Amino acid sequence: MLINEGRQRGTAIQNKLFVLGSDVGHQMKTYIWISIALTVLLVILALLLAGRAYLAPKKISDLARHSAHLAAGYQLSLNVERSLASVENYMRHADQRHLDDFRRYSSETIRDKLDLYYAVDLPTKNKVADLIAANRHYLFFVERELAHAEPAAGSKAAAALQSEHEYLATELRDKTALVITALEHEVEQAAAAIAILESRDRLLLFSLALLSLALLVTGLLGVALPLFVQYSHVKYLTDNWRNAVIITDRRGVVKKINAAAEKLLEVAADAVLNKSLNEALGHFPHLQNVFEPLFHVILHQQRLIDHQTSYTYAGRKTCLTVDYYPLFTLNMLTGAAMIFSAGERPENKRFFFESIETERKRLSIEIHDWMGRYMATMIRALDHLLRQSNDLAPGGADAIRKDLEQLRTHCQHAAVDMRNIMNEIHPYLVDKMGLIPALESYVSYFEKAYGIETRIYYESHTLKLETWEEIAIYRIVQEALTNVIKYSAASKVEIHFAVRGGTLKIEVKDNGPPGEKPVEGKGLWGMKERAKLLGGNLAYGYAAGGFVVTLTIPINWEETSSAQN
Numbered sequence: 001m002l003i004n005e006g007r008q009r010g011t012a013i014q015n016k017l018f019v020l021g022s023d024v025g026h027q028m029k030t031y032i033w034i035s036i037a038l039t040v041l042l043v044i045l046a047l048l049l050a051g052r053a054y055l056a057p058k059k060i061s062d063l064a065r066h067s068a069h070l071a072a073g074y075q076l077s078l079n080v081e082r083s084l085a086s087v088e089n090y091m092r093h094a095d096q097r098h099l100d101d102f103r104r105y106s107s108e109t110i111r112d113k114l115d116l117y118y119a120v121d122l123p124t125k126n127k128v129a130d131l132i133a134a135n136r137h138y139l140f141f142v143e144r145e146l147a148h149a150e151p152a153a154g155s156k157a158a159a160a161l162q163s164e165h166e167y168l169a170t171e172l173r174d175k176t177a178l179v180i181t182a183l184e185h186e187v188e189q190a191a192a193a194i195a196i197l198e199s200r201d202r203l204l205l206f207s208l209a210l211l212s213l214a215l216l217v218t219g220l221l222g223v224a225l226p227l228f229v230q231y232s233h234v235k236y237l238t239d240n241w242r243n244a245v246i247i248t249d250r251r252g253v254v255k256k257i258n259a260a261a262e263k264l265l266e267v268a269a270d271a272v273l274n275k276s277l278n279e280a281l282g283h284f285p286h287l288q289n290v291f292e293p294l295f296h297v298i299l300h301q302q303r304l305i306d307h308q309t310s311y312t313y314a315g316r317k318t319c320l321t322v323d324y325y326p327l328f329t330l331n332m333l334t335g336a337a338m339i340f341s342a343g344e345r346p347e348n349k350r351f352f353f354e355s356i357e358t359e360r361k362r363l364s365i366e367i368h369d370w371m372g373r374y375m376a377t378m379i380r381a382l383d384h385l386l387r388q389s390n391d392l393a394p395g396g397a398d399a400i401r402k403d404l405e406q407l408r409t410h411c412q413h414a415a416v417d418m419r420n421i422m423n424e425i426h427p428y429l430v431d432k433m434g435l436i437p438a439l440e441s442y443v444s445y446f447e448k449a450y451g452i453e454t455r456i457y458y459e460s461h462t463l464k465l466e467t468w469e470e471i472a473i474y475r476i477v478q479e480a481l482t483n484v485i486k487y488s489a490a491s492k493v494e495i496h497f498a499v500r501g502g503t504l505k506i507e508v509k510d511n512g513p514p515g516e517k518p519v520e521g522k523g524l525w526g527m528k529e530r531a532k533l534l535g536g537n538l539a540y541g542y543a544a545g546g547f548v549v550t551l552t553i554p555i556n557w558e559e560t561s562s563a564q565n
Contacts, residue, residue, distance in 0.1 A: 310535030488512030
């Protein structure tokens with residue numbers, strides 16, 4: 001039985017880290033609550049400051065808008081004065097050019113008043129409306145009465161026109177002054193709002209700075225310092241632990257590799273530190289089987305314990321037992337770690353496996369020599385009796401012959417069953433013909449025996465594997481087909497062999513309907529153990545179209561490629 005040293009040592013590391021984490025946790029508890037309270041206050045102040053930051057541009061925009069309105073009001077006031085001055089010059093000199101100037105300035109005044117009316121807020125809008133009405137009265141007076149009247153100088157009519165003009169001009173100036181005053185008031189209010197906002201912002205910034213400083217001090221004393229101590233302890237354990245350790249961040253960038261890992265994987269720390277796993281594989285492609293499960297652990301945030309794998313480098317195959325762990329800080333994934341050690345030597349695995357198969361083979365030969373000898377004698381004796389039955393009476397001969405034929409049929413079935421039992425004990429066809437031909441023979445028997453259509457697909461009829469490896473693969477496929485009979489209502493099974501890179505991938509897929517999640521019993525356990533003996537991995541589960549068992553093992557790519565070619 002294999003001794004999983006990697007798993008035991010990985011558990012020991014976890015226990016030490018747990019003790020360190022517990023001690024630090026008690027020290028940090030009080031500081032954490034203080035930090036939480038300070039953080040809440042900090043967040044509240046930050047939200048208030050963010051609200052002020054949102055309001056500030058709006059207030060500035062309001063000030064700019066009101067300032068623009070005030071500038072338009074000043075321009076309007078100037079045009080009103082120009083209009084009034086043009087009318088006064090016309091009344092004094094009776095020159096048509098002054099009347100034309102009045103009309104030009106009046107046109108600009110009307111346009112400016114309408115633009116201002118639609119731009120300002122409601123209180124000021126009412127004052128602009130009054131100004132427009134006063135301007136309309138003044139314009140009507142000039143165009144209807146003053147422009148067409150030619151009273152004699154000093155006459156009562158001229159005095160009446162002069163008096164009415166002064167009244168309307170005064171009203172127009174007063175209305176204009178009211179509009180200007182309202183616009184100036186709006187500008188003053190907008191400027192005062194900005195000043196108040198700035199004073200509040202200064203107070204919030206000062207409070208925010210004080211709280212930030214308090215939180216920083218608390219964090220340094222209560223969190224950062226204990227974490228630094230814990231990191232120092234973990235670093236010491238990692239550097240001096242006999243097991244190989246590699247630690248990555250959550251993006252798969254290598255942050256730590258100890259001396260044991262450098263020696264076991266035959267890599268230099270400088271070649272992988274601060275590099276992603278993909279970059280590391282670019283320099284060390286033979287470690288693909290070792291690093292690949294780490295991607296799965298980071299992606300799914302689930303640990304993988306007692307994983308058996310291997311790599312081949314410089315013509316030497318090294319088997320490993322690896323534990324993969326996702327690393328969390330405050331329930332957030334922050335990285336992953338792999339703790340591994342060299343597994344049993346391949347020679348020991350082969351010896352263990354071949355000792356089992358040798359015993360099976362011996363039993364198979366004994367059954368064949370013992371049972372086969374007597375079964376053959378019985379069949380020959382029955383053949384003799386059948387020939388003698390031809391000399392008996394017609395009626396008696398037929399009855400005896402029928403019984404003897406049935407007995408012979410039973411013996412033939414017994415012989416076939418005995419051969420199948422021997423093949424179950426030891427697949428002798430693997431010894432004689434190889435893995436693929438042996439599976440083809442078994443698939444043919446499987447189809448006839450159980451009525452399930454079974455097809456096997458492969459790229460090469462020959463795989464350069466050792467006999468014990470071929471027998472292990474044969475047993476895994478055999479057990480997968482047995483599970484189809486026991487647990488699946490499938491009518492079709494496909495077996496696919498594919499060689500990619502330095503990996504042999506075998507899939508056994510049926511078309512049975514999905515059922516409950518499979519429980520790992522003796523069959524699946526035995527398949528996984530054989531996969532580990534091969535330095536590979538076994539996965540199973542429901543996929544699109546049925547249940548799939550996938551076996552992945554490393555092989556010698558160069559030999560397989562030459563065989564395919």
